[in-house]
Amino acid sequence: MPPKGNQFKSNSFRDESRPRQGAGARPERERSVRPKLENMPTFNIGNGRAIKIAGLLCLVISVFFLIAFTSYLFTWESDQSYVLKANGGWGNLFKTQQELMDNGVTNPVVDNWLGKLGALMANQFMYEWFGVASFFFVLVFFVIGYRLLFKVRLFAAGKLLAYSFFGLIFCSVAIGFIHGFVSDYSHYLEGGFGYWSTRLLNAQIGPAGTGCVLIFAALTVLIIAYNIDFKLPERSLRNLVTPSAVPDVTPESVELEDEIPSEPIEWPRGNNRVRESSRVTPPPVMSNAERLHQEPLHRPLVVEPVISEPVVPHSVTAAAILGNTFADEAITLSPTNSRTFDEADVPEVEDEIPLTIEDTRPLPELSIEKAPEVTANELVDKFGAYDPKLDLPKYQYPTLDLLENHGSNKINVDTSELEANKNKIVETLNHYNIEIDKIKATIGPTVTLYEIIPAPGVRISKIKNLEDDIALSLAALGIRIIAPMPGKGTIGIEVPNSNPEMVSMRSVLATEKFQNTTMDLPIALGKTISNEVFIADLAKMPHLLVAGATGQGKSVGINAILVSLLYKRHPAELKFVMVDPKKVELTLFRTIERHFLAKLPDEADAIITDTKKVINTLNSLCIEMDQRYDLLKDAQVRNLKEYNAKFVNRKLNPENGHHFMPFIVLVVDEFADLMMTAGKEVEMPIARLAQLARAVGIHLVIATQRPSVNIITGTIKANFPARLAFRVLSKIDSRTILDAGGADQLIGRGDMLLSTGSDLIRLQCAFVDTPEVEKISNWIGNQKGYPTAMLLPEYVGEGEANSPKEFDPNDRDTMFEDAARLIVLHQQGSTSLIQRKLKLGYNRAGRIIDQLEAAGIVGPFEGSKAREVLYPDEYSLERYLEELQKS
Numbered sequence: 001m002p003p004k005g006n007q008f009k010s011n012s013f014r015d016e017s018r019p020r021q022g023a024g025a026r027p028e029r030e031r032s033v034r035p036k037l038e039n040m041p042t043f044n045i046g047n048g049r050a051i052k053i054a055g056l057l058c059l060v061i062s063v064f065f066l067i068a069f070t071s072y073l074f075t076w077e078s079d080q081s082y083v084l085k086a087n088g089g090w091g092n093l094f095k096t097q098q099e100l101m102d103n104g105v106t107n108p109v110v111d112n113w114l115g116k117l118g119a120l121m122a123n124q125f126m127y128e129w130f131g132v133a134s135f136f137f138v139l140v141f142f143v144i145g146y147r148l149l150f151k152v153r154l155f156a157a158g159k160l161l162a163y164s165f166f167g168l169i170f171c172s173v174a175i176g177f178i179h180g181f182v183s184d185y186s187h188y189l190e191g192g193f194g195y196w197s198t199r200l201l202n203a204q205i206g207p208a209g210t211g212c213v214l215i216f217a218a219l220t221v222l223i224i225a226y227n228i229d230f231k232l233p234e235r236s237l238r239n240l241v242t243p244s245a246v247p248d249v250t251p252e253s254v255e256l257e258d259e260i261p262s263e264p265i266e267w268p269r270g271n272n273r274v275r276e277s278s279r280v281t282p283p284p285v286m287s288n289a290e291r292l293h294q295e296p297l298h299r300p301l302v303v304e305p306v307i308s309e310p311v312v313p314h315s316v317t318a319a320a321i322l323g324n325t326f327a328d329e330a331i332t333l334s335p336t337n338s339r340t341f342d343e344a345d346v347p348e349v350e351d352e353i354p355l356t357i358e359d360t361r362p363l364p365e366l367s368i369e370k371a372p373e374v375t376a377n378e379l380v381d382k383f384g385a386y387d388p389k390l391d392l393p394k395y396q397y398p399t400l401d402l403l404e405n406h407g408s409n410k411i412n413v414d415t416s417e418l419e420a421n422k423n424k425i426v427e428t429l430n431h432y433n434i435e436i437d438k439i440k441a442t443i444g445p446t447v448t449l450y451e452i453i454p455a456p457g458v459r460i461s462k463i464k465n466l467e468d469d470i471a472l473s474l475a476a477l478g479i480r481i482i483a484p485m486p487g488k489g490t491i492g493i494e495v496p497n498s499n500p501e502m503v504s505m506r507s508v509l510a511t512e513k514f515q516n517t518t519m520d521l522p523i524a525l526g527k528t529i530s531n532e533v534f535i536a537d538l539a540k541m542p543h544l545l546v547a548g549a550t551g552q553g554k555s556v557g558i559n560a561i562l563v564s565l566l567y568k569r570h571p572a573e574l575k576f577v578m579v580d581p582k583k584v585e586l587t588l589f590r591t592i593e594r595h596f597l598a599k600l601p602d603e604a605d606a607i608i609t610d611t612k613k614v615i616n617t618l619n620s621l622c623i624e625m626d627q628r629y630d631l632l633k634d635a636q637v638r639n640l641k642e643y644n645a646k647f648v649n650r651k652l653n654p655e656n657g658h659h660f661m662p663f664i665v666l667v668v669d670e671f672a673d674l675m676m677t678a679g680k681e682v683e684m685p686i687a688r689l690a691q692l693a694r695a696v697g698i699h700l701v702i703a704t705q706r707p708s709v710n711i712i713t714g715t716i717k718a719n720f721p722a723r724l725a726f727r728v729l730s731k732i733d734s735r736t737i738l739d740a741g742g743a744d745q746l747i748g749r750g751d752m753l754l755s756t757g758s759d760l761i762r763l764q765c766a767f768v769d770t771p772e773v774e775k776i777s778n779w780i781g782n783q784k785g786y787p788t789a790m791l792l793p794e795y796v797g798e799g800e801a802n803s804p805k806e807f808d809p810n811d812r813d814t815m816f817e818d819a820a821r822l823i824v825l826h827q828q829g830s831t832s833l834i835q836r837k838l839k840l841g842y843n844r845a846g847r848i849i850d851q852l853e854a855a856g857i858v859g860p861f862e863g864s865k866a867r868e869v870l871y872p873d874e875y876s877l878e879r880y881l882e883e884l885q886k887s
């Protein structure tokens with residue numbers, strides 16, 4: 001960078017004198033002059049003042065020429081008598097009008113826009129010398145002035161001067177040559193030079209020879225210019241890039257060269273410059289830069305787009321050639337480096353440009369991806385978004401009238417009761433020397449929460465230990481102490497109300513909160529301790545474990561869950577798989593089979609009561625889960641919601657097996673019974689579903705009376721973060737289900753604790769009676785439904801499957817070989833894969849997989865897991881298939 005601002009106080013001055021200091025004693029005279037010099041602005045070429053003035057002067061000259069020459073084109077005739085040599089020429093400049101007229105100037109008033117000087121100057125350049133080619137002077141002065149003043153190199157100086165000189169001569173002669181054919185008029189267009197040169201040439205070699213000389217000169221310059229600047233890039237671009245890419249590339253490369261900020265290299269390298277470079281990088285770097293100047297090949301770093309492109313062969317080349325230090329320096333100093341180059345460097349740079357273009361070529365794929373979207377949008381425009389509810393367009397959601405109002409839905413707690421309870425709490429605590437600062441009560445439907453703020457210094461554990469004593473003094477069951485209340489800084493004591501209020505389902509579902517909910521699977525569980533309606537999203541839970549001793553409200557709780565879902569979801573959006581080993585709890589929902597239930601094919605009853613069938617159903621659900629995952633993978637989405645959104649927007653083709661997927665909620669009413677009878681066989685698929693099924697919209701609600709560790713095993717518990725505990729009989733049971741005590745202190749009749757992993761919330765379950773459930777089921781069941789319940793994938797139990805050895809090798813399915821190739825290609829022995837990819841029914845796909853097993857291509861059945869594939873690659877399979885065909 002050139003020095004800026006006042007430099008005379010800077011070190012530059014002192015630096016200049018330093019060597020002399022070192023050289024020995026300075027002469028006396030010099031020492032005495034120095035203080036004066038320090039106060040004077042220096043005009044040395046290095047510090048830039050003279051250069052700026054020169055730049056400014058060049059620009060002014062350029063503008064002067066431009067105006068004078070342009071004006072001359074219009075005024076030359078009227079100014080002719082003034083500027084003619086015969087009438088005085090330059091001598092007229094300082095003459096009065098009278099003197100001019102005496103000299104024979106007919107029109108002493110000059111019309112040129114720049115007056116006498118302009119007229120004389122323009123006449124000199126245009127008429128006497130080079131004609132309109134004189135405009136090259138405008139260009140030359142402008143470029144030089146611009147460069148000196150703004151430090152921006154528009155063109156390389158040598159290049160500019162050479163081409164301008166050629167242009168000046170050539171244009172002058174060429175115009176004179178052409179002008180000679182057109183008219184014999186005054187030679188203001190070609191100037192004296194053009195005119196006389198043409199005449200001379202014509203006399204020596206004739207007009208044809210002159211023309212040839214001109215053409216030769218033009219071609220020679222074009223060849224020079226073509227080779228250096230234009231020919232190679234143009235040819236390579238035409239060969240390497242598509243026509244559309246050319247405009248992008250060509251201007252960029254031109255622009256690049258033009259816009260590189262530059263410092264005038266012509267100037268001598270004064271101290272300023274060296275110091276400046278060394279301020280950016282250490283001294284050795286400077287020497288590298290000089291090397292760079294000497295070796296044009298090292299210039300590639302000027303081609304900055306190469307660095308911004310994903311492929312950077314250029315910088316790699318630079319680093320490889322020059323070493324890392326130099327590459328770094330070249331990047332930091334690229335403006336400086338670029339200044340030091342001249343035109344001789346250019347071909348090296350341009351030789352490499354096509355390489356980068358070639359690297360950025362693979363573009364055409366883009367349009368291919370967009371095609372399905374366009375089609376999908378067209379389809380949506382034409383038919384509208386897919387609406388799954390149109391399967392049952394007249395379906396009516398159950399109305400709130402079907403539900404009863406149990407109780408008054410008002411909390412009846414006497415103030416005297418509240419007061420009495422408060423006094424007893426304070427008294428009991430005082431007994432144990434625990435002082436209270438403040439106490440407040442929040443009245444819930446079944447319990448009232450007393451929140452106390454103990455006096456400073458009271459230990460929380462002390463209050464917690466007094467749980468039984470407080471219960472004793474209040475003479476009440478179900479006291480629960482929460483110390484401290486999460487996020488509140490208080491200690492909570494829950495005391496049951498003497499007259500608990502029933503929370504009817506109707507009062508919960510009728511709330512705005514439930515009616516306007518946007519949850520996917522909203523379940524209205526009841527009311528909180530502060531009498532607020534509590535709604536949770538089963539889709540987010542994503543599975544729910546319900547436990548509670550018999551008669552504590554578990555079945556009512558499950559009914560509440562099912563009823564809330566039935567009130568909010570259309571049959572197209574939700575299906576239940578119901579498992580009811582007790583055989584009586586869920587039978588009420590039988591009537592909604594064709595609307596909301598899913599079952600195994602060929603199964604008469606949708607509500608599963610038989611343990612063997614439960615195992616098949618659970619495994620079938622696992623298959624359904626796998627199939628859904630395959631479809632999700634195909635659709636390139638991560639969950640059911642995204643998949644359905646894509647399907648609704650017609651971005652998925654139903655012909656490829658895609659379909660709208662309803663949520664599936666598996667409800668198991670008595671899990672303990674299943675575990676007792678089937679154990680691992682049930683645990684495995686349940687654990688798999690709990691682990692994986694949430695993303696594909698399969699959610700589990702599992703209830704058990706006995707929350708012992710052998711029923712709620714670690715595997716199951718780990719995958720059920722949401723747990724709902726009704727009253728249990730022991731602290732151990734409470735810990736098993738909630739990982740905390742508290743469920744043993746509930747008061748029953750729908751009093752429950754919901755653990756969502758982090759929080760433990762006490763709720764009063766909404767009550768829905770059996771007749772209400774019946775009414776709702778009938779309401780739905782009486783409407784037009786689907787022909788059957790939703791059919792789950794067929795699952796053939798291990799013992800039930802025919803032995804593969806029984807298959808006749810000559811009776812193989814026609815799709816046998818295709819299926820074998822598919823399975824080996826995917827390395828996944830799955831019936832659903834064959835079914836989906838080969839578009840076959842489940843039964844046929846099942847037969848093929850058995851044949852593949854018989855042929856030794858896949859391993860034996862492994863429950864809900866895919867079978868092992870026994871051929872590692874297609875080559876070995878093809879050889880085996882050939883052998884099979886021969887045999």
Ligand SMILES: Nc1ncnc2c1ncn2[C@@H]1O[C@H](COP(=O)(O)OP(=O)(O)OP(=O)(O)O)[C@@H](O)[C@H]1O
Pocket residue numbers: 502503548549550551552553554555556557705749750751764765766767768
């Ligand atoms: N939310 C509730 N509000 C008021 N009372 C309730 C509530 N839930 C249950 N009850 C009462 O408790 C009784 C037993 O409830 P429920 O049948 O749901 O118990 P359970 O836990 O399913 O018993 P089991 O396991 O033996 O079937 C109900 O008949 C009802 O009177």
